[in-house]
Amino acid sequence: MNPILDPHTQKVKFAFADIDGIMRGKIISREKFEKGWEEGYGFCNVVFGWDSNDTAYDNATLTGWHSGYPDTPVRIDTDTLRTIPWEDNMPFFLADFSNPNGEDLPACPRSLLRRIKHQCEAMGFHAEFAQEFEWFNFRETPQSLQQKGFRNLEPLTPGMFGYSILRPSLESSFNNDLFDLLTAFDIPLEGLHTETGPGVYEAAIKHDEVLRAADKAALFKTAVKEIGYRHGIIATFMAKWNAELPGCSGHIHQSLWNPEQTKNLFYDESSADRMSPLMKHYLAGQLHCLPHVLPMYAPTINSYKRLVEGAWAPTTLTWAIDNRTTALRVLNNGEAYTRLENRVPGSDSNPYLAIAASLASGLYGIKHQLSLDVPPTVGNGYTNQTNGIIPANLRQATEVMKHSSLAKELFGEGFVEHFTQTRDWEWRQYARQVSEWELKRYFEII
Template identity: 30%
Template sequence: MPPAKKEVRPSSRGTRTRAPAFLKNLRGVKSFKEASAWLEWRGIEDIECITPDQAGVARGKMMPSSKFTSNTSLALPSAPFMMTISGQYPEDGNGFEYPEDDGDLKLVPDLSTLTAVPWEEDPTASVICDLVHQDGRAVEFTPRNVLKRVVAAYDRHGLRPVVAPEIEFYLVRKNPDPDYPLTPPVGRSGRPIAGGSGYSIAGVNEYDELIDDIYHFSEAQGLEIDTLIHEEGAGQLEINLRHGDPIELADQVFLFKRTLREAALKHDVYATFMAKPIQGQPGSAMHIHQSIVDKKTGRNIFSAEDGTETEAFFHFIGGMQKHVPNALVMFAPYVNSYRRLTQAASAPVNNKWGYDNRTTAFRVPRSDPNARRVENRIPSSDANPYLALAASLACGLIGINNKVPAEPPVLTTANEDEIDLPRGLLEAVDLFEGDEELAAMLGRTFAATYAAIKRAEFETFMEVISPWEREYLLLNV
């Protein structure tokens, strides 16, 4: 990063002037005028104008900072937002049609997300952008706009959702050849990290220098880590973020994923958010804590004045129980995601809820009434944070609007019973396409686009012959 600038500079008259407060902001400004001064203050030369695609991958353009602040019109084709993870495009059908002209969409920078890119050698900044059509209408099928649509639905009811994501990930040795299985990295002890190190401080200390870089990179971007722990898997860590606005938190997860990957590469390892990267090790989740606030009173609508649960609390859970199985493809978006969702494992395969019960899909942690919340434990860490938050909040709001009753809470182990969720990607897509209420809440154009992409990804996966097939079928059938 460039050296910090002093707050006080001599003026042309020989007196001393104090720098405006916004120049010290690590994250966000209010106008292009402030952006120009902010970039100049830091000596920023280049700026990345980025936006998440359906997989949560950063797409966009890089340009000189002087061009960014000169009212330059930014545009991207629609193609990157209709593309599979392997770079292919789905066939038309079932409500999806690839635009014949593949015309430009406008990138509109959200200046509240302007921040430095601390791992770049040249002074660089990034800004997250929204996508609109040429006439200014929001592009319905882009992930950030999908989440904005759901948050706006809450706003129309006088409500404000509050979320707190928890992101698990693995550190693994570099793997240039994808035919070879992933393996844990070597820590400072000189040995590969073993599993069974849940909450181990020694396990975290194996990666002291890497974790220091994660903290430094995060601090430079104004990203707030609440806690960091070692999870059960070999080389598996978890970062918890402070609760807040869903769009701001999705932005943070989007940036955290980039940050963690860059910090890991600096230390010659990979950070991966695959749901199940290593056979025999636990999967990686992105748990989402959710509460809802009345905008007028500031009260958590899940708790009554006497501290008891409200009808809205139970209806939110009821909506989750009814619609989350249909939305599973947004929480478990790839074939690999379903390897995590296995019976009698830490990942739930049910749609039950319980008080402080980690074997249920929807856990209500122990808390004071004003902090009452519902934790969705189904999403895997490979999920696009914008889409996972949008789907989870949409399911809850449908429940509140339709007064969907919740089933009784589960008081025993729930993950050894019958499986309540789709067992694979195609089954999940079928359920997703059949939920009209969910499609209306998320946007029908998005729903059709997303389903088409997922079907195309499954077909691509089916072209690959796995080691299991060669092991058991080659000489036996």
């Protein structure tokens, strides 16, 4: 059914997430929208043939100069209609590259999550997810960032003020706009507060059905940036923008329910640890699959600067009950709140890919009835390396995923091939640079 638009609406905005989670899209006329909402709109597939800086990959087979970068139909999901409150309530839709017959563009992150969601439902489960983000705010503009060469930036507020009631009052209009405008944009928050670091905030998005949860997480980052623009503020979701400060997480909270959503299938009151056998299979699946899918949680060079000991981010393949030093944290105080928190993803993760990796890994554990043989960590998870450690950089992680038959089983060869090609490209762009650290260390003395 053609979605009902206000009769005075003359234009519509739509967007989709590329492989890096960047929102790409257009504003189109009402006439164009009405003519193509069902059949789709031709969109140059270079959006899956270039990187976050619009530089064309030299190693991609999905598209490239060899294919001429043709148009590929992108289809609006009419169930995602919302209005943008800071743009005169312009209608907005999310889109993806899913075909009506179920076939789609292998590289499309939202289409990938759709497939995993359908597998979950076919197994008789309703997946409930939420992602939370930390990010730093600066009193800068896009122009000033370039003029300063991304150095000597002015944080929104100075000092280390985690959970401060005082600091947000300095920017109460921005703080209130975040909460209120995001809610009006159908991204309701459960909480918003400062974190440890100058100008750093954390927001927890209210949980929802898995695809809608990923939609909200993907839109959250762009929405925060746009709201920030209106206050003369730049928001960054880099995993680790400063080596001396904590990194920024993108933790994923997840649980499985019965189709009627009346019973949390992760909770078992009769069990000593209140974890159901299903939850243990799910958790075992995530531990087992994590090394094979790590680039979907940590997709950038910078991601691995966050995954260091003592920085509130995990470094080992561990789990525990309510322990913030492990990769996977179980929260199970009551049925309504029992869930698994994946603490590996940073705020730079693509929500569609990170959530797809989490859900697919958990379902793998259920399908194969994997036993939770790894005991829960007691105390410091950084020192517990019994089950292995998280790879130290994007190159190592990409090599594992590239050759993983398990990753191809979960996501298909087409996706794994394209995604690992893009991560290999990212590593090569980094490897050819000469850093300031190298100049200071070697220029004179060597």
